[in-house]
Amino acid sequence: MTRSNIKAFTLLEVLISLAIMGMVMATVMQTVQQTRMAVDAIHNISETESVGPRILEQLRTDIENLAVSDVVDYKLLKGEDDTLIGAGADKLDLIVNRRSYIPALANDGNRLLHPYLNEVGYRLKQNPLRSDFLELYRREDTFVDDEPFRDGSYSLVYDRIVSLDIRYAKRPDFDMVWEDYWDTEVEEALPFALEIYLEIEVQPRRSSESLNIIEANRARLSFTDIIHIPEEKRWRFRHHYQPDRISDDPEEAQDEQLENEIADDNSASGFETEDPKR
Amino acid sequence: MAAVTLLAIIFTTVMQIRAGSIEKATRARALSISSRLGNSLLHQIQAGMLIDLIDGYSGDFSEEGFGQFKYVIGVGDSSQFASASANDLEDVWRDYRKNQSEDNSESEETKKPEFTRVFITITYPTADKDEFKDYVIESLVDTWAVERDFELYDFLWPELNPDEID
Numbered sequence: 462m463t464r465s466n467i468k469a470f471t472l473l474e475v476l477i478s479l480a481i482m483g484m485v486m487a488t489v490m491q492t493v494q495q496t497r498m499a500v501d502a503i504h505n506i507s508e509t510e511s512v513g514p515r516i517l518e519q520l521r522t523d524i525e526n527l528a529v530s531d532v533v534d535y536k537l538l539k540g541e542d543d544t545l546i547g548a549g550a551d552k553l554d555l556i557v558n559r560r561s562y563i564p565a566l567a568n569d570g571n572r573l574l575h576p577y578l579n580e581v582g583y584r585l586k587q588n589p590l591r592s593d594f595l596e597l598y599r600r601e602d603t604f605v606d607d608e609p610f611r612d613g614s615y616s617l618v619y620d621r622i623v624s625l626d627i628r629y630a631k632r633p634d635f636d637m638v639w640e641d642y643w644d645t646e647v648e649e650a651l652p653f654a655l656e657i658y659l660e661i662e663v664q665p666r667r668s669s670e671s672l673n674i675i676e677a678n679r680a681r682l683s684f685t686d687i688i689h690i691p692e693e694k695r696w697r698f699r700h701h702y703q704p705d706r707i708s709d710d711p712e713e714a715q716d717e718q719l720e721n722e723i724a725d726d727n728s729a730s731g732f733e734t735e736d737p738k739r
Numbered sequence: 740m741a742a743v744t745l746l747a748i749i750f751t752t753v754m755q756i757r758a759g760s761i762e763k764a765t766r767a768r769a770l771s772i773s774s775r776l777g778n779s780l781l782h783q784i785q786a787g788m789l790i791d792l793i794d795g796y797s798g799d800f801s802e803e804g805f806g807q808f809k810y811v812i813g814v815g816d817s818s819q820f821a822s823a824s825a826n827d828l829e830d831v832w833r834d835y836r837k838n839q840s841e842d843n844s845e846s847e848e849t850k851k852p853e854f855t856r857v858f859i860t861i862t863y864p865t866a867d868k869d870e871f872k873d874y875v876i877e878s879l880v881d882t883w884a885v886e887r888d889f890e891l892y893d894f895l896w897p898e899l900n901p902d903e904i905d
Contacts, residue, residue, distance in 0.1 A: 488750055492754065503761065506768040653786070684775075685803075689785045692895070
């Protein structure tokens with residue numbers, strides 16, 4: 462076999478192939494890098510605008526579902542001003558007509574159910590891992606007992622809270638007066654509106670692209686919202702002790718009496734056994 | 740040669756998809772911010788906290804940290820600001836003044852409605868920084884809250900003790 466019969470690439474061919482491969486690899490690496498940055502940017506875009514509004518929405522839904530007709534002694538809402546590590550850490554407790562997240566054992570002891578009348582609360586405590594942050598917990602206690610603003614199970618809502626401040630306004634006015642405390646048992650009324658100020662810190666990823674996208678790289682975010690309790694609800698709560706009136710019309714009075722008797726019979730027979738604690 | 744062409748096509752497609760994803764995510768973010776800021780403004784109106792609210796009330800959300808987001812509020816069913824972009828306010832004001840001078844000629848006393856329709860138009864920036872889009876919230880709000888008529892509020896919802904109700 463002579464040297465001229467050997468089939469092989471020339472040095473020039475190998476060099477050209479290497480150059481092409483190099484260019485392709487460089488493009489691939491650049492694309493991968495840019496895609497990774499895009500993923501970070503999209504994470505920042507969505508994540509920085511989702512946590513705060515979700516927490517506020519949770520609070521709003523609870524307040525909008527206040528159980529105005531199902532409480533005794535006006536014990537429905539209690540808000541207290543508090544501070545932790547120098548930041549606002551207000552407490553809020555209320556009774557809501559809202560399906561519980563935590564199941565409760567039914568009277569027969571066999572079934573689990575999610576009652577629609579529950580005690581709910583919001584509490585903050587210092588984050589054990591990052592001492593400059595607070596952890597927000599939502600308290601839930603199924604049904605309502607004698608102490609509606611205590612006990613229950615706590616679930617973590619968010620662990621990087623900077624501060625939570627809740628203020629209460631008694632009535633609308635030109636110069637609205639905001640108070641740091643509210644107890645419906647003392648006031649015998651619901652506040653006209655609640656102002657919630659929430660400051661959180663999110664963890665945006667390092668991405669040069671998100672710098673260009675409407676503040677998507679900001680880490681510390683603050684949210685303020687007003688929750689106005691509708692007047693119908695406030696009125697119903699304030700006057701829910703109104704004694705049953707018997708109508709002047711004898712037929713209507715008879716119907717009302719019959720309805721009341723049926724209601725009494727049902728409660729005596731345990732037909733409405735939704736709330737075993739009460 | 741064919742392989743290199745194929746790779747070029749693939750890379751171009753990947754880059755296009757990437758740009759599209761960022762644009763869509765930016766739009767989603769702008770929409771959710773607009774919705775949040777607009778609703779927060781609506782909640783202030785519902786609580787009677789927005790001072791001097793008139794048809795065409797406008798501003799931006801720089802206090803909330805979003806100076807690029809602007810708003811204009813239309814008040815009333817026949818508001819000319821119902822679908823006005825905060826960037827075209829000048830034209831709308833011109834028409835508004837013209838119509839108002841026509842309306843004044845035929846002055847007639849009208850009864851105050853229980854609710855007033857409110858339109859909030861948020862103008863937000865898109866990925867292309869020179870382009871702006873609108874997001875509109877429409878709602879019926881108590882007239883006492885829109886006009887901050889607290890006498891009307893007291894008339895509608897008087898503070899009574901439970902035993903005062905018959």
